[in-house]
Amino acid sequence: MRKRERENPCGVCGHYHKYEEGEVCETCGHRMLATSEKASVHFSAFPSEILPQFLYLGSYDNASRSELLKTQGISRVLNTVPACQNLYKNSFTYHCLQDDKSLSFDDANQFLENCERDKARVLVHCMSGKSRSPAIVIAYLMKSKGWRLERSHQWVKERRPSIDLAEAVYQQLQEYERKLFGSTDGPDSSTPVFPSLDVQPFSFGFPKTDDQVPMPAFNNIAATSIFSRPNFEGPPQEFTFGAGLSQNNNTCHNSNSSSDVQMDSS
Template sequence: MRKRERENPCVVCGHYHKYEEGEVCGVCGHRMPASSEKLVQQSSAFPSEILKDFLYLGSYDNASRGELLKTQGISRILNTVPACQNLYKNSFTYYCLEDEKILQFDNATQFLEQCERDKARVLVHCMSGRSRSPAVVIAYLMKCKGWRFAQSHQWVKDRRPQVELSPAVHQQLLEYEQKIFGSNEPMPTQVSAMPDSSSGFVFGFPKVSDSNTLPIFNQLANTSIFEQTGPNIAPTSFVFGAGRPVDQPFPDNNAFGFIHPNTNEAPMDSS
């Protein structure tokens, strides 16, 4: 078998394979796109902007157009395909995922968070920009923006219509959503009810259930101790802090927590 000449590598992926003849690259899997894919690639020389002036999503073809990336202000590249060659190491800061099958979402989002803090524009790419790299962008939106999977996926799909997640990648994203939010179901919105002013003084204690209701100061249904002195005793016979009539019993339901006089118990500390 004649040895292949190595003077002319593929202009797209940089590896040596017969790109023009449709041969699949043995290193990164790059191949000549079908006619329908050619139309998409011709209309998308620039990567898709996902978050304005920050996050861009594209293919390896986009990542190989260094001059176009510079015109967009992109200075960092997240490569989600370990076998893909980083073509411009002197011009861009690269970060590469190391696993071919399992996407390392946490590592990728940490890199993207650092780019955001540095106000650097970053391109996330895979081979075609349809599955692996969109999955990383979706994971970033879930982790750092607090969006659920469905919302994040729709956001990316609207800005890059050719996105088509593989079943394996889709499942990884569902598992990552469960890891972040604890469930794949949207959390119901909890509205904190304001305390009811008609329930009396609460002082931060939990509301007592209706089955064991204690006296409350301003409820008309409860009888005040000022009204428990007896029907035949004039109001002037009660002097706050003074002695009580001899034959007047103490109310059984002591609303204020007073201690009966002539006992050895000390008053309760309100603290």
């Protein structure tokens, strides 16, 4: 390697490679973005703040700007790409995931939980800040907040619109969701769910609203109206009140009449 190259390392990753010419770094895999990529990706020197004053999400470019990280109060870095070199070990506390294919959510969450307990601000980064590092952040929200995958993904997407999870990475998040919640279908844990109790309601002897209540007799069309006149065309058939008394009165009246006649004749 020529002396000029040694004196002029890459300003992004700090390694010696022809960054301006588009050469890929042999140490960390970093390269300069093409013109079309620069137009499609919103570039920011600062990482995205996911949780206020605690959790930040960014790219390797963000992780390489030590002075900007210090201005945000970041003191710890979670590196999700084993090929990316930890540049400032004297200034930051690093934790690097060792598997470049599958994401170790439990390992990452343990480190992030320690950062939160120590009230230390932490940056989670991958190469572009679009897939691996957002997945780690989403998994942490699922674990720490009790949110389902959909809500956690939406939370991160709103704060860093450029994220674009790879299909394999999203499948790993679905498996992690099943591990945490038992299934990928169901309500969000933030919404309380109360079991239904089969308890009979109190009625105090009154009929329920859906019971059939018998209609009053005076509303029956077949019933006789109280204002209708009785039929007197024939003598009453079963009327016996005072019948015996009227018969005795007739007998007494006849006997008196006969005695009167006898008295007149005399």
